Amino acid sequence: MTVSRRFLICSIVSLAMTLTTGAASQAESFSNAVDQVQPKVVKLFGAGGLKNLANYGTGVLVSPDGHIATVWNHLLDSDVVTVVLHDGRRFFGKVVGTDSKVDLAIIKIEAEDLPFFNISDTAEVGPGALILAFSNVFKVATGDEPVSVMQGVVSAKTKLAARRGRYRASYDGDVYLVDAVTNNPGAAGGVLTTADGKLLGMLGRELKGTNNTWLNYAIPFSVLEKSINDIVAGRFSRTDDLLAVADETESSGFQSIDFGFLLVPDVVARTPAYVDSVIEETEAAKLGLQPDDLIVFANGELVHSIQTLQGVFQRLLPGDDLQLIVRRNNELVTFTFEVPRKQ
Amino acid sequence: MRVCCTPQIRSKILGCLIVFGVSTLLAAKVSSGAGLTVSESVLQAEQQRIDTISRIVPAVVAIFDPSGQGGGSGVLIDEAGFAITNFHVVQGLGGFMKCGLNDGNVYDAVLVGIDPTGDVAMIQLLGRDDFPHAEIGDSDKVKMGDWTLALGNPFLLADDFQPTVTYGMVSGVHRYQYPAGTFLEYTDCIQVDASINPGNSGGPLFNADGELIGINGRISVEKRGRVNVGAGYAISINQVMNFLDHLKSGRIVDHATLGATVTSLSDGSVVVSNILETSDAYLSGLRRDDELISFAGRPVRSVNQFKNILGIYPKGWQVPLSYQRDGKRTDIVVRLAGLHRRAELVPGGPVEPGPDEPDDQPPIPIPLPHSMEPKAPEIPDEYKDLYEDKPGYANYYFNRVRTDQLLGALEEQFGDSSRQQLNWMWAGTVNEETPVQFRLLTDVIAAKLGAEFAVQNLDEDPQPVPESTGGLLTALHQFKKLLQAPDDYFTEFYYVGSEPLDGTGDRVDVLISTKGLVTSRWYFDRDDLRLVGFDTSIDEEHQPCEIRFGEMTEIDGRPFPEKFHVRHARSEWGTIELQTFEAIAPEAGVGQ
16 A cells, blocks of 8 residues: 555655656647657558549658558558658558557658657556647658647556447557547558657557447557558568458458358347358368357357457458367367358 | 756646745846746747737638638638638639628628639629738748747637637748649749648648748648648748739739749759740750750759749749859840730639549648538629639629720820821931831831831731831830720730849739730839830741830820830840821821
């Protein structure tokens, strides 16, 4: 108790110390912080341009040698991505690695001595903290124009509960939710910083919450740090297969038919994932899957309904394993599929 | 851990401090009632903001159509009641509208001038000569991250005319926004994250000191609906100031084109990709593939920057331009041409999509809260004479008044006698050595320059004579007609607005006259309304003959400029100094 109380007092003292400066800066312009952050944020131009799919986005420099972190989305689904630095210099970037679990991609451009964020030196804040958000919303900036900056307050730090179209979002870890409208078209890959320009999180793709409202959120860099470091260090690299399925459209993921079986019609909110039929001479038939098998686990995730199973299918990549555990009568049977290449 | 907090959070934390008895930390804090304790600096910042808002609120206008249905916002800029709003707010309202101020009163207002391309309009509130008004700031000093206040009448909430205030920061400056529809290109605008919503259109954007820095006019929208999504755009007040006198002219004013298109190369340079051979830029030497270095004093590093710069200037302004060819830099001043043909700008021509038409190209002009059917304007009897309908004008009344004022001043400057139909005989020198004589007769203009003669028959097409003047004889004839019969002689004669003389000088008021293909621009000092010079173009293919006056003196008993400085195609031709001036009735018969 004494320990915790002392800790509490200490942190309160340190909080109080920062209050005065925080208060003073409230009336002043944020232009100093803005000037610090801007050179480290880049504009991305790539695939897209169709309705509701922006062909522009944002990234953040995480190394002096041109490693750029951004959200892994359809924008990168082209051979090269055009990267425009704050000073208007143009580069062609290549995706060198991705981590679908945290929605992250790293792009590399051939450049040196660039301003960058040290991602192991990031801040953590709680609700009420003033924040700035930097991104190329609505493609307002091109060339050497700086990206847009917004201000707001952290509303909550919580788990992301969101969906993409009919599907749950792949990432469900910690996020900062903010009260500014930060996650507009083109904002994904932008940064959330403190009022004095310290790195907090990466603005995510446009997602709706479970109550059908658009979310304004960022994934903390503490979550992304390991993946970024691994990819930058070359411990994890992209394969072409990864990008082959990096498609934003909702129907592009795998379906049960890709493995040789069909599910019962998804008629209610929580339709149990019963196998309806198994197609002859497919992997499912070879492995011995049968009609009326109830899928209860998929890759370790509890399958509540056909929808959760489809969520798992969405995240599959060619070459992955798909492990299904089904209940047949009163037994559990395990099947392991190899995820095929999509035609 | 470093935490910056909202005032509420701070109070909670400070409340904890009391619990833990760290009372020494409270020395710098003051109590703000109800047991809350807030840092002095927070209270100060809050009080400053409150003071600023109470200072600027009286200048904010809620605009309604005559029946009080649709509407938007505006801001007063002087005590005579001139106010700025968006074109798309007053469009369809007719010549008169109703405006509410935060004093709770409704004022009649009359339309003054419109700029459909820039989405700006000027109205004048009536009934007072001491209107509260905003202090004009300098939008070029606005930086990203600055705090801003947007005031206006979003969703037409201000039933009592108390404007809504939203607070936010500057998200971007010098933004270029592509045209939505055919007009309404927003150039060099200010992007803010303060909430801008339907009804905010035309309302003011202030900096933290309460200076007017922009006119809120556009928002980015996409799938979230036509309300604020964190990106609003304000027309920079510096652009509005460039157009201010043009708007006061009562005209439908136009934006400018260089007569050339530019493109950016892979090395980042911006080069001329196409240029009209009739453009002033071409006549001044600019060619295809020349690299633009600066334009209007600002560096050009992208096509958008070029468009940004171009978009803030009215048709007809002269701006400096620097270009590079084969490593050699050339500095010129170019006269900008109009962006549209006149017919394109008058009502009935192409208009931008209304709020109900589908147009998913973000951003759009802020849609108005109510759809607006054009209604027959209810014109208050006492103000009926303040509105005159005329094609090409938003309200011809304001043009006529200013034109008459300048013509009156002209009479004061040159005396009444010059207004008779007389032949003029001048004699003097050019550049203090070459003797020169001019005969300005009713059918012919002639000059004897040293041993050379130049003649312009008035029933023939104007010629660029004498050589290298661009048409000095025609110019002098226009000048004579301006003094003698401005109302009858010219096919068109109107007040334009103001522009910096020769691109870089003091602002002068400008009248334009046309007669056949001959166009003249007459420049008036804005303080004492003296005519200080004029440019005459004999047709569209020739650069004008430019004449600038020296000080006024008396020549043979009549007030007249002691010198005429004559230029053409950016080079000095010479200075004419008159020694004698005879005016003789034509029937007296004058030998040549």
